[in-house]
Amino acid sequence: MEAPLLVPVSTVPAASSCVDIITADAAPSGRPAPSSSSSVSTQSIVLRLAAVITVACASLSAQHEAAKGFAVAVANDAPRGSAVARRFDLLFVSNGRAERALLHASRGVERALFPDPSFPRRQVRRVTVRMSGHNLTAGAVGATVHAAAPGEYVVSLSPGLVASTSAGSAADAVAAALRRAVALMWLWDGRGAAPARVTESMVEYLASVAAAGDGAEAEAAAIPLSAEDGHGCSMSARLLRHLEARREGFVARLNRAMKDRWSDAAVDAALGAPARLACAAATTTTTPLAGQDDDPTAALAGSASDAARGSSVAM
Numbered sequence: 001m002e003a004p005l006l007v008p009v010s011t012v013p014a015a016s017s018c019v020d021i022i023t024a025d026a027a028p029s030g031r032p033a034p035s036s037s038s039s040v041s042t043q044s045i046v047l048r049l050a051a052v053i054t055v056a057c058a059s060l061s062a063q064h065e066a067a068k069g070f071a072v073a074v075a076n077d078a079p080r081g082s083a084v085a086r087r088f089d090l091l092f093v094s095n096g097r098a099e100r101a102l103l104h105a106s107r108g109v110e111r112a113l114f115p116d117p118s119f120p121r122r123q124v125r126r127v128t129v130r131m132s133g134h135n136l137t138a139g140a141v142g143a144t145v146h147a148a149a150p151g152e153y154v155v156s157l158s159p160g161l162v163a164s165t166s167a168g169s170a171a172d173a174v175a176a177a178l179r180r181a182v183a184l185m186w187l188w189d190g191r192g193a194a195p196a197r198v199t200e201s202m203v204e205y206l207a208s209v210a211a212a213g214d215g216a217e218a219e220a221a222a223i224p225l226s227a228e229d230g231h232g233c234s235m236s237a238r239l240l241r242h243l244e245a246r247r248e249g250f251v252a253r254l255n256r257a258m259k260d261r262w263s264d265a266a267v268d269a270a271l272g273a274p275a276r277l278a279c280a281a282a283t284t285t286t287t288p289l290a291g292q293d294d295d296p297t298a299a300l301a302g303s304a305s306d307a308a309r310g311s312s313v314a315m
Helices: 015-026 036-068 083-093 097-113 167-186 196-210 215-222 237-246 250-257 266-271 275-282 304-308
Strands: 071-076 126-131 143-149 152-157
Touching (some): 083 097, 097 126, 097 250, 143 167, 196 237
Parallel strands (some): 071 126
């Protein structure tokens, strides 16, 4: 009987075995080669980490820019060699006092108007403090502010502010003018429709907030509210201070409501209650002021004639 035919065993490994051997040889000693699925997973993780790092860098950059605030320049347009030019250079330019006063005022106003990121800000990139070459017709305070370009503002100071023989008096006058100018710079005005009485009162209130700690602020706060013809109170810095004390953030909410438009209901909405009732409850004297109409809401919101005049403030 013939022996069964024996099939010789091949010494060449199968194709799959060859792949395994090659892969094993290519991989580092003691470590298995990563599979295609693990390679894709690793790439996905790297991409996600890169995205997170990019977002974090962008956030830090934005915070850094916000912390830097805006650029400040100081210009002296008074006639060269004049007493006003020399005095302004000596008291406010050479020692950086004008820049410091502006930044200090801005920080106080910003804290009052923008307590958190939900309160939109104006775009302010650069502010120039300028000593005017002539007296301004902007009232006793002697300063004006206007937008020279988007994000750029110019605060013009009247030479009369530094005419005092006392350096301290001149410094106080310029600081007070800068506080009002900065307040007007940061305020929204309902695209020009906010009544002048409202804007002026908010400027006065914000200037007093920026000057917190001085004697004039404490004295003004102590004066009681006054009724007008038995109907609520007039819009004033004192009324704003009272309503802010009644509900913290009132002025900031009112300013936010004035960003795109003006409504007589903005005051009540910012307070969360009828403002005239809150004012009447706090009125401790009944000294009438002449010249007011009988509409209790007009005393708080201003009048159509005020709105027609716009929101420019004589500082």
